[in-house]
Amino acid sequence: MRELGLSLIELLVAMVIGAFLALAGTTYFATTFGAGISIQETTRAQEQFAALTNAVRVEFRRAGYRGNPSQLANYLITTEGSSGVAGDEGTFPAIDISTSGCALMSYARSHSCSGSDNANFAACRDTDGSLLSGTATVLHYRTGLRLQSGVVEAVSTIHPSQYDVVGASASVTSDCSATGGSSAWQPITALTDLYADRLVFTMPGETYFDADAGCEFSVGGCETNASACGDTVSCRIERLYKVEVCAYLGDTDNQCASSPDGRLYAEIFVSPRNNVLISRDYD
Amino acid sequence: MAMQNRQTGYYTIAIVVILGLLSLLASRTMTIATQDAVRLSVQEQTSTEAFYAAEQVMGQALSWIQANTPTYTSGTSATYTAATAGVNDVVIDAAQGASDSDRSYTAEFWYVQGSSSSVRVFARATNALGSQTVSQWIVEQSLIVGEALDTPIGLGGCFGTINGSPEINAVRDDGTRASGSNTLRLPASCGTASSVTTSCNGSDYGKLNKSGNGCTEPIYAEYTSSSDLWGSTFSLSEADMKTLADSSSTDNVHWIESGGSQSLSSYGSAASPIILILEDCPSLPANTEIIGIIFSKGSNCSLQGSGNQRIKGSLIINGASGGNSINQWNANDVVEAAYISGSDSDSGFSASNQVAFDETAFAGNVKLLPGTWTDTDAN
Numbered sequence: 316m317r318e319l320g321l322s323l324i325e326l327l328v329a330m331v332i333g334a335f336l337a338l339a340g341t342t343y344f345a346t347t348f349g350a351g352i353s354i355q356e357t358t359r360a361q362e363q364f365a366a367l368t369n370a371v372r373v374e375f376r377r378a379g380y381r382g383n384p385s386q387l388a389n390y391l392i393t394t395e396g397s398s399g400v401a402g403d404e405g406t407f408p409a410i411d412i413s414t415s416g417c418a419l420m421s422y423a424r425s426h427s428c429s430g431s432d433n434a435n436f437a438a439c440r441d442t443d444g445s446l447l448s449g450t451a452t453v454l455h456y457r458t459g460l461r462l463q464s465g466v467v468e469a470v471s472t473i474h475p476s477q478y479d480v481v482g483a484s485a486s487v488t489s490d491c492s493a494t495g496g497s498s499a500w501q502p503i504t505a506l507t508d509l510y511a512d513r514l515v516f517t518m519p520g521e522t523y524f525d526a527d528a529g530c531e532f533s534v535g536g537c538e539t540n541a542s543a544c545g546d547t548v549s550c551r552i553e554r555l556y557k558v559e560v561c562a563y564l565g566d567t568d569n570q571c572a573s574s575p576d577g578r579l580y581a582e583i584f585v586s587p588r589n590n591v592l593i594s595r596d597y598d
Numbered sequence: 599m600a601m602q603n604r605q606t607g608y609y610t611i612a613i614v615v616i617l618g619l620l621s622l623l624a625s626r627t628m629t630i631a632t633q634d635a636v637r638l639s640v641q642e643q644t645s646t647e648a649f650y651a652a653e654q655v656m657g658q659a660l661s662w663i664q665a666n667t668p669t670y671t672s673g674t675s676a677t678y679t680a681a682t683a684g685v686n687d688v689v690i691d692a693a694q695g696a697s698d699s700d701r702s703y704t705a706e707f708w709y710v711q712g713s714s715s716s717v718r719v720f721a722r723a724t725n726a727l728g729s730q731t732v733s734q735w736i737v738e739q740s741l742i743v744g745e746a747l748d749t750p751i752g753l754g755g756c757f758g759t760i761n762g763s764p765e766i767n768a769v770r771d772d773g774t775r776a777s778g779s780n781t782l783r784l785p786a787s788c789g790t791a792s793s794v795t796t797s798c799n800g801s802d803y804g805k806l807n808k809s810g811n812g813c814t815e816p817i818y819a820e821y822t823s824s825s826d827l828w829g830s831t832f833s834l835s836e837a838d839m840k841t842l843a844d845s846s847s848t849d850n851v852h853w854i855e856s857g858g859s860q861s862l863s864s865y866g867s868a869a870s871p872i873i874l875i876l877e878d879c880p881s882l883p884a885n886t887e888i889i890g891i892i893f894s895k896g897s898n899c900s901l902q903g904s905g906n907q908r909i910k911g912s913l914i915i916n917g918a919s920g921g922n923s924i925n926q927w928n929a930n931d932v933v934e935a936a937y938i939s940g941s942d943s944d945s946g947f948s949a950s951n952q953v954a955f956d957e958t959a960f961a962g963n964v965k966l967l968p969g970t971w972t973d974t975d976a977n
Contacts, residue, residue, distance in 0.1 A: 347624030
């Protein structure tokens with residue numbers, strides 16, 4: 316009968332082996348499962364970071380689109396302000412990075428007049444004020460990216476300056492300082508997944524071209540003074556933008572201040588495919 | 599006894615099964631996370647790669663329309679694939695380290711006519727992973743400005759000695775003309791508009807008139823400010839024209855860089871006139887026949903030759919503002935305006951060349967319209 320039982324030594328050895336196996340298994344599971352969770356969190360953060368950097372590229376690239384040639388000509392005519400300068404630096408700036416941590420872009424989209432558009436947009440308004448139903452036109456949209464308390468927000472709405480009927484205005488606010496219920500800005504990153512610490516827009520370079528003569532400023536006999544752009548010559552400007560993005564998991568502020576090492580970090584250099592247009596003063 | 603042995607084995611199996619399940623669960627978690635990371639990377643790379651492929655196709659489309667005329671079907675649209683356009687599909691170098699993973703994209707581009715001479719160019723790159731389309735409006739522009747062919751001779755400076763009576767045919771025998779009435783265009787410093795009868799050094803321009811008949815060939819000074827005739831002749835910058843001349847796809851723009859007096863052969867035809875840009879003075883051997891525009895950057899040029907040199911189009915000597923562009927010219931040479939047809943010309947051109955041509959013969963320069971590039975189908 317003794318052969319069927321276990322001695323104390325045997326029992327202790329079995330318990331030690333069993334405990335070791337259980338400990339090893341538990342540790343393996345915990346470590347592996349934890350690593351998997353960590354990878355998932357990192358992946359979510361990377362996914363949001365990648366979406367953010369992709370949005371920067373796409374929006375900057377497309378900025379300044381003004382439609383077909385006749386719409387482009389109409390744009391240059393109708394945006395001529397009191398200064399006589401017409402084009403992208405006026406009513407619908409292609410890219411505006413004058414506010415820190417915020418970039419506003421504009422470009423045209425096709426639009427078919429309907430509803431109460433006649434109360435808002437001159438292109439949809441007949442001479443008697445009625446709706447030009449179904450009329451195809453282009454409206455300028457404003458898109459933008461900004462950093463708000465660790466969250467990157469984006470906006471895409473009809474440009475407020477597009478409401479060109481007297482008394483009309485946009486129902487939402489889309490400028491860089493917009494807050495509250497009327498703000499059109501929406502988060503595109505989640506604080507639980509990604510803390511966006513830095514979103515810095517700069518313009519490291521620009522080149523002026525005389526649009527009439529087809530030459531680059533200061534090359535050969537071309538115009539040399541940038542102030543002539545829009546004054547005595549029509550010009551186009553090629554601009555290069557740099558967007559610096561730094562983010563990480565967690566919610567501790569300012570971790571990117573000293574070094575981006577170990578963070579999700581990108582320096583994006585992007586040149587809009589559409590040059591900035593400045594039409595000369597023909598007045 | 600046998601029963602008790604089997605029961606002991608159950609515990610072992612249960613522990614192994616539990617450990618196995620835990621391992622599978624952990625492994626599955628790892629796998630999902632890794633797959634997510636890989637999928638994300640692939641999606642991002644695919645989108646970016648397809649975009650750059652589409653941009654390369656756009657480059658092909660612009661080059662193609664520079665050298666070809668689309669055949670518009672279905673009203674206003676003309677569609678080409680790489681095969682029908684005679685170009686290559688796009689290959690993106692996606693090599694990672696030592697592994698070569700180049701990917702090929704099918705190139706397709708098409709043109710949609712807009713109003714006037716505007717054309718919207720679409721370019722699309724497609725492969726199994728995705729597709730991207732971009733578009734850009736262009737205008738098809740003549741290489742020369744509208745006034746370039748109005749006068750048969752343009753000078754940045756003045757005339758020097760004129761011997762004999764080289765024939766300059768600007769106006770038809772019946773007194774009509776296509777546009778403009780100038781035999782000669784000069785800076786204002788060489789005379790005043792509509793009354794130029796003397797050159798800078800006092801010689802009589804009348805010797806330039808066709809058969810000495812000054813009544814039917816008035817000589818006007820056209821330019822009042824700049825003596826640089828480049829911008830009054832060509833719609834492209836010098837750099838762009840040089841690039842075009844160097845392009846293998848262009849055969850009607852020639853740029854001769856060598857210094858010194860440049861001896862020319864016969865160039866061009868009425869059906870295919872040429873643009874000939876010289877960095878120095880032209881030298882025209884006897885019986886040379888050039889059809890198109892000669893633009894010389896030389897100055898103080900001697901056109902003294904062996905006779906019977908013929909230019910149909912425009913001869914422009916751009917150099918020597920305030921001095922002589924041409925210092926000597928003798929008889930028997932002929933410069934005949936582009937729009938003169940055979941019936942009213944006695945210039946000595948061969949019959950096949952006695953047909954008019956105009957600036958449309960130099961069409962094909964493509965100019966991008968800023969502000970019209972987009973990566974959406976929105977208008």
